[in-house]
Amino acid sequence: MIHIDGSFGEGGGQVLRTALSLATLTGTPLTLDRIRAGRTKPGLAAQHLTGVRAAATLCNAKVYGDSLGSQFLEFIPQSPPQPGHYRFDVTTAGSVSLVLQTILLPLALTPGESRITLCGGTHVAFSPSFPYIQEVYLPAIARMGVCAEVTLVKWGWYPRGGGEIQLRVTGGQPLSGLNLQDRGKFQQVRGLAAVTELPSHIPQRMANRAENRLREAQMKVHIQTSRQKGIAPGAGLFLTADYRNSTAGFSALGKQGLPSDQVADRACDALLEFHHSGAAVDVYLADQLLLPAALATSETHYHAQAISLHLTTNAGVIEQFGLAKIEINPAHNLVSVFPQ
Numbered sequence: 001m002i003h004i005d006g007s008f009g010e011g012g013g014q015v016l017r018t019a020l021s022l023a024t025l026t027g028t029p030l031t032l033d034r035i036r037a038g039r040t041k042p043g044l045a046a047q048h049l050t051g052v053r054a055a056a057t058l059c060n061a062k063v064y065g066d067s068l069g070s071q072f073l074e075f076i077p078q079s080p081p082q083p084g085h086y087r088f089d090v091t092t093a094g095s096v097s098l099v100l101q102t103i104l105l106p107l108a109l110t111p112g113e114s115r116i117t118l119c120g121g122t123h124v125a126f127s128p129s130f131p132y133i134q135e136v137y138l139p140a141i142a143r144m145g146v147c148a149e150v151t152l153v154k155w156g157w158y159p160r161g162g163g164e165i166q167l168r169v170t171g172g173q174p175l176s177g178l179n180l181q182d183r184g185k186f187q188q189v190r191g192l193a194a195v196t197e198l199p200s201h202i203p204q205r206m207a208n209r210a211e212n213r214l215r216e217a218q219m220k221v222h223i224q225t226s227r228q229k230g231i232a233p234g235a236g237l238f239l240t241a242d243y244r245n246s247t248a249g250f251s252a253l254g255k256q257g258l259p260s261d262q263v264a265d266r267a268c269d270a271l272l273e274f275h276h277s278g279a280a281v282d283v284y285l286a287d288q289l290l291l292p293a294a295l296a297t298s299e300t301h302y303h304a305q306a307i308s309l310h311l312t313t314n315a316g317v318i319e320q321f322g323l324a325k326i327e328i329n330p331a332h333n334l335v336s337v338f339p340q
């Protein structure tokens with residue numbers, strides 16, 4: 001039995017998700033208390049609860065404390081993760097990407113094919129947007145051996161949600177480590193300026209503004225515009241910066257009263273800050289790579305844009321499972337993961 005203090009480090013949802021992934025994969029019984037104690041509304045929110053239920057479904061876990069607002073959870077796996085066809089619905093605009101990240105590695109490391117439908121928020125703040133999962137996260141971990149692809153079926157923005165994605169995983173490949181210390185030469189920025197249920201000048205303005213800003217910075221850039229049907233209005237700009245050895249992702253979401261140009265500026269500012277940092281791995285991927293790296297059979301080394309509290313928190317949770325030793329050099333933003 002492993003006990004995790006949910007208030008550790010950041011004291012947010014990622015402590016729970018990483019612990020769930022590892023308990024599911026290793027069959028280790030887990031208790032967590034003070035879940036999300038660092039947040040203004042602590043305990044399990046809909047997204048976290050869906051993550052708990054999804055992980056429990058994969059390994060037939062006995063679960064206690066799986067209710068909204070619960071700050072305590074007991075999770076006792078009864079079998080190795082079972083590949084298959086599953087559907088999990090967050091029921092709110094809570095992020096489907098975070099549920100995906102909870103179950104992906106257990107499925108990727110178990111022989112067999114899985115098809116998962118995930119419903120909820122697909123493009124929501126403070127979480128990886130669908131394009132980030134598709135263009136940044138999955139390609140990075142594909143290089144480690146994770147064989148998975150995603151399809152967007154319906155857009156789901158905050159606050160309505162109602163989105164849907166499909167995840168397909170071919171499990172059973174061992175993972176290898178990654179060396180991302182040098183991003184290599186800049187190649188291009190690709191982008192998607194998208195709206196649902198809003199007029200076409202909005203994506204056009206976001207795209208024009210971003211293309212102008214990035215060309216001023218001497219970057220090669222191409223941004224597609226997209227106007228789709230949805231259950232609610234929503235807008236966003238999703239950018240990926242490709243370098244020879246790595247890809248980084250940045251996004252900004254529209255909201256009522258926020259001009260399209262400002263949405264574009266937010267995404268461009270984030271991209272340019274990364275570009276000027278010289279790092280190979282953006283601040284988000286830097287915390288998300290730790291889990292696959294810990295499960296690999298060889299070492300991983302990368303140059304992160306910054307060492308976030310998310311990253312150090314995730315490292316602490318992984319180390320409590322005894323799966324890897326993680327070294328962080330804050331002077332140079334270097335992260336090394338040594339699977340044990």
Ligand SMILES: Nc1ncnc2c1ncn2[C@@H]1O[C@H](COP(=O)(O)OP(=O)(O)OP(=O)(O)O)[C@@H](O)[C@H]1O
Pocket residue numbers: 010011012013014015036039047048098125126127128129132249251283284285287288310
């Ligand atoms: N713009 C973004 N692009 C990609 N990933 C992101 C972005 N914003 C946040 N993330 C990622 O989303 C995850 C959020 O973790 P966090 O613990 O904050 O989750 P949470 O479940 O939303 O928790 P809480 O509500 O407790 O904050 C982290 O892995 C972080 O890197």
